[in-house]
Amino acid sequence: MKIGIDKIGFFAPHMYVDMNKLAVARNVEPEKFTIGIGQEKMAIAPITQDPVTLAANAALMILDETDRGKIDFVIFGTESGIDNSKSGAVYVHHLLGLNPNARSIEVKQACYGATAGIQMAKGHIALNPESRVLVLGSDIARYGLNTSGESTQGAGAVAMVISAEPKIMALENKSAYLTADIMDFWRPVYSDTAFVDGKFSNEQYIHFFTTVWEQYKNKSGLELNNFEAICFHLPYTKMGLKALRTVIEEADEATQEKLLANYQSSTTYNRNIGNIYTGSLYLSLVSLLEQSEQLKEGSRIGLYSYGSGAVGEFFTGILQPNYRDYLQTKSHAELFASRTEISIEEYEEVFQQTIPVDGSTATFDATKDPATIYLAGMKDNMRQYVNKTH
Template identity: 70%
Template structure:
């Protein structure tokens, strides 16, 4: 039985910062951000958007009533959770009107979380073939103003509907995975920004990729020539290219050209959204599938997932026939093109506003946010989510 991605959608807030202008404001050569880091724009979340609303907005566009009835598991992967106890999945479950006879949980392992969720979903569907599982990867990447990590911030969510007989990609077995207890990136409970040892994290990312790639080849007998493309977790888009270049010589010249060309397409969305942590790998996959119109059914795509701390995994998927009929290319293009650029001072003001630890008793200006689902405020320490035209 094939199990995999039946539908996939994403959401990012309606505001962004231009990296050229951020570089000028930080007195950095723009080429360092645009070329050296590989980022062109960075999504900026207003106070009316958090991990819950972004995930709900991402899922809203892909779910039909029949999906809502068959979903019996909602798995929310995030490192931007809003509660130490209650799963963010429960809020989304209600906002989307999903079948009440369902499990709803939150999972965490840095940026690896959504990959863990996909494999949990795959196991559940193997035992329950009629089930559908909603996997959500939603995050706000924050390092602070005028920090070395500022250029790798971002915000957004990816929603994936997993099912038997998927219409987009069937996930293959086996995977290769690796865990080490390291401190390359972390965010303690008392901090609303992350801490990172940048150079060390890059070294680990690349070494983990090489480790799981070697494992994968031994397990499967597959080689570089067997892949149409590789997609990477992209905290910044240049990092995936660095990893790819460490193995690219294993292929013939034609294979190298194909993999490099497809990598460029796979990072297109990430370059203008920024780092979305758990959803980053799957935004890259979506970018590849929507922008490369020549990928044929049966093509194999390699997927490298990395979550600091650290867990890495390499696995693969096979593209299904007529997969393009089930993508939302026009809708996603409009989402990105309709965003509004904010100046640096407005971005800094929004950053400070959304950094407040105590927002209880406040109302937020949802009329300024074009998203369907918004955070309207906090009352008695409870977040009030609004489905516009239908307050829930």
């Protein structure tokens, strides 16, 4: 029985900042952002969008009534959790009107959370072949205004339906993984922005990749020439390329050219949204599938997941017949086309708008937010969510 990705889609807020203009405002050469880290636009979440609404809006794009009835497990990967007790998955489950006979949980391990969700989903489907699992990766990356990490912020979510006999990608069983207790990136519960040792984190990202890649080759007997593409977790789009370059000479020249071309296709969406933490690897996968014209059914795709702190994993999938028929290419193109650029001043104002943490009541103006699901305010220490279709 094949198990894998039956559906996949993403959602990003309707506002963005041009990275050239952000560079000018920060007295930085624009090429440092556009070429140095490879970012062009950065998605900005209004106060009416949080990780729950982003995830729910992403899922809305891909689910139908059959899914709503058959999904009996919702796994929400995030490192931007809104509650220390209640999972974001429960909110999403309700907002989407899913089958009540379901498990709903939240998973946390930095940017690795959605990958952990996929691996749990595979086990659930193996035991329950008629079931479907909704896996979500949703985050708002915040480092603060005028910080070294500001240019690697972003906001968005990816939603995936994992099932038996998937229409898009069948996940192979062999994978390699690694854990080490390191402090390259973290966010204490008292802070709404992250702490990061950027140079150390880059080093560990590459170290983990080369380690799990060697483990994977030993486990699987496969080599780089067996791959059409490798997707990477992308805190910024140049990061994956740095890792790929450490192994690319293992392949013949034709494979090298193919991997590099497909890598560029895999970064298109990320460079226009920014870092979405748990969803970044899967946003890269969506970008590859929808932007690359080289891929064919039967192609093997590698996936490298890295979550600071740190956990890394390398695993693989095989593209299924007619997989392009089940992508959301048109909807995603419309989402990008409908976004609005905001000025640096507007971005800074939005960034500093915060949800009350003292129990006070608040109502948020959602008239400019086109999303179907949004955060309307706070009342009695509870977030007030709205689905416009209900």
